[in-house]
Amino acid sequence: MAEEQRVTVGLPDRGYEVRIGEDILREVGPEAAARRLGPHCAILTDENVETLHLDVVVESLQSAGIVTHVVVLPPGEGTKSFAHLEGALRTLVRSGLDRHGFVVALGGGVIGDLGGLVAALFYRGIPCVQVPTTVVAQVDSSVGGKTAIDIPEGKNLVGAFLQPAFVLADTRTLQTLPPRAWAEGFAEIIKHAAIRDPEMLDTVDALEDRNDLVALIARNVAIKARVVEEDELETSGVRAYLNFGHTIGHAIETAAGEGTLLHGEAVSLGMRAELFLSERKCGLPAASTTRVLSSLRRFDLPVVLEAGLDDEAILATMARDKKFEGGQMRFVLLSALGAPQIHREVSLADVRDALAVLREPCGV
Ligand SMILES: NC(=O)c1ccc[n+]([C@@H]2O[C@H](COP(=O)([O-])OP(=O)(O)OC[C@H]3O[C@@H](n4cnc5c(N)ncnc54)[C@H](O)[C@@H]3O)[C@@H](O)[C@H]2O)c1
Ligand SMILES: [Zn+2]
Incomplete structure (x- = not known):
């Protein structure tokens, strides 16, 4: 059994658990099912993380009986834009996701920030699961509920607070970081x-x-x-x-x-x-x-x-x-x-x- 630790973020009505472990990506499905987050979800990720880590996450959710839709975005800070926010929201609507769905943000802080905001806005707010895959995202951006996009006037100026339903940080994913x-x-x-x-x-x-x-x-x-x-x-x-x-x-x-x-x-x-x-x-x-x-x-x-x-x-x-x-x-x-x-x-x-x-x- 690989090592795992849990940290609770104790907030009134919005508390949640952060699971940190080696090789725990496949826990995302069982955890979402146990928490009854919904019958279907949208996994937001970027092209780099798609190649490396998406399959395990899709398989885990599907095995738990959850229907998955995947939205792959370009990597990089430029993705935290109104254009990509709109694109992602419209893709979710067209894929049939509704207010009973949830978002899985699989990637670094860029995907975490955008995915969190998508979840905060979609049908006025659906749950978001954070699956951070960079050091920055695991120790910082996935915890705390700050979500945002950038505008030409400055970074992170448009956003919302949305605490995640849970966070799953698999330290094995960090092996592939440049x-x-x-x-x-x-x-x-x-x-x-x-x-x-x-x-x-x-x-x-x-x-x-x-x-x-x-x-x-x-x-x-x-x-x-x-x-x-x-x-x-x-x-x-x-x-x-x-x-x-x-x-x-x-x-x-x-x-x-x-x-x-x-x-x-x-x-x-x-x-x-x-x-x-x-x-x-x-x-x-x-x-x-x-x-x-x-x-x-x-x-x-x-x-x-x-x-x-x-x-x-x-x-x-x-x-x-x-x-x-x-x-x-x-x-x-x-x-x-x-x-x-x-x-x-x-x-x-x-x-x-x-x-x-x-x-x-x-x-x-
Ligand atoms: N919400 C918050 O509280 C908070 C806190 C800190 C930073 N942030 C935001 O986070 C963003 C930065 O996050 P970041 O540093 O994770 O950058 P990032 O999301 O751009 O990821 C960095 C690069 O690593 C790639 N990548 C991600 N996971 C990988 C993996 N496991 N293996 C190989 N490549 C991988 C990505 O595709 C990308 O090219 C900024 O937009 C910043 O504003 C938010
Ligand atoms: Zn910083």
């Missing part, structure tokens, strides 16, 4: 460690290959679950701690231009900059910065900003970022590893200094 996609997921894991669980950095450093991931993924799901339980709709500020490294990281990602840096790579850079700000503003010991940087380097994540990107482009992007409240910059900074706080007294000069530090060799 190296950069694998590594970028660890930027979010290292972020979780920095804000909530510093000892996890040792676990991450000790990882030798892609086996025995169940405990590590479950530990991250639990971190995300606790944050979501405390602040489901991001109103109290606790959920905002997950944005550590993202204020500057997201600006770098956008300023670098579509397809240059992966999200996790930009967050890695953002974390170095925000660790520096944490030292300056909150007294984070320099040794803590070094500790985090060493884990990032272990996954070949970038920690030095390339020469091509100038400060003004990054600052202009930051000024447009939705993380700004009333014109004030809002940062998640650490007074110690595991001790985040929201900080509003970061000046433009501080950010410029952080970017200057980011251009220096890191020496770790």
